Amino acid sequence: MRVITQHRLGGPEVLTIEDSPEPRVLPTEVLVRVKAIGLNPLEARLRAGEFPLLGRPPFVLGWDVSGVVEQATGSWRLRPGDEVFGMPLFPRAARAYAEAVAAPALHLARKPASLSHVEAAALPVVGLTAWQGLVDLGGVGEGDRVLVHGGGGGVGHVAIQIAKALGAHVIATASGSKRTFVEGFGADEVVDYTAVDFTAAVRDIDVVLDTIGGDTVERSLDVLRPGGHLVTAVAEEDAGLIARYEAAGRRFSGIAVDPDPVALRGLVALVEQGGLRVHVQETFPFERVADAHRLLDRGHLRGKVVLTL
Template structure:
């Protein structure tokens, strides 16, 4: 099969499009013929070696931990899926990923693809949707009527978070540049703060939840917009528990793993029209390096998708 692999950590020039062996299947694995995958910041952070102390990869490595495709083959212990099924997943990040024509994924990490969207759209959803879901609902326990501030509402995670929070019945405020204001409002934002023209810390007040997708100074300022007892939940820098306790507020941090149950529920929301994927750009497998370079700019509106095959 064709795959985009790295043989050493480094720049995007390390990515090689080359022949690779088909993945070996464990008894509980499903072999997925990849139609599309997508780029997440964790991909190029791994490529640069930022996570090598956390996850010791063997080289060569295939990145890409989002996938939508068609079941090609199943291991003998698999019972829920059969060849020909359309599926999607956020596979185990410790294994080879989906920048390839085929990927092996555990049955427990897979859900049926939403019926009303394409494989390209479905491939954009798993990692960012699980991230937003676990931050807003599992960790922050966002409930109807609460006020939430979501940073970077036009980004990959933020665009899904805005939609999930709106579907939950929360009052949604988000930060975005002025040209993206109409877009994030169409996703469900009640209020949009143009971060170029306004300091969100002077505008947002009495938030029950702040979802930090940026970190650094943005996270630091976010404490001030929370009401007493409110939660700051981040996917970048871990907020200080001591700081939260001293202020009478709460801190949360999310680093996700596979979660097929969330993908099943998300698929139902997609098919009901409550969630729509937001695609920033599409690349072919041969242009995987360019796709990662674009992701590194931080300017993508929505998700960057890579075609790996055909439906």
């Protein structure tokens, strides 16, 4: 089979396609013939050496996959022919930039019929991050006021929909050029961060979901109500920040997404109820992975970028 690998750190040009043996399937695992691969900003950082999660090259990037089960020896959860999607093994290497992936069956779910493989491949990382941040950590419920930083991005546009499904009033920060896009996913209010300081425009927030990091995390303390909770998907838990939030009577949590099968089933149910869709900004064929990574490097995406096979 073909895989996309790299033998050195650097720009998109370091990504190369090579032949590799198909992965061996262990009991409780399945072999998935990949139809589409979702790309994430983290992978561009790993490729460039900004974040040493996978160690030194060579390595194969990728976690978001959608495809068809080809082998299911020793697994009762899935059968050959099942269309599945998921984010297997994260943060360990899943080697998803490949024509076939071996994955624990528990880390996959049957693909909703309403989603194409491209859409399904775009959902797991951003969907699980948003779900775990809002449902599991944030405990968002009916009538809560939720602020989503980066509402036009991959996690952000999914988080808006999940928060709305939970009954929240959702405010999103986004550039003015993304206002219509963000409103289309259900945001009740949009704050153009290029023109307005969100701390002057927003008050009494129950849960902040941060996808930006930097000083946005520190400044979000000012918009939370007493007892409010900031959950960040990009900033590490900092003892000083935690102490500041606690001293002010607020909570601070950093989230590291994991391939939780309960949350994955929650996303499937929301899709099947018509309450969740994922936006794919652009697709690229497998062979044009370097072009796809150049788009990742430019940032300011609307939704996700996906490779197709």
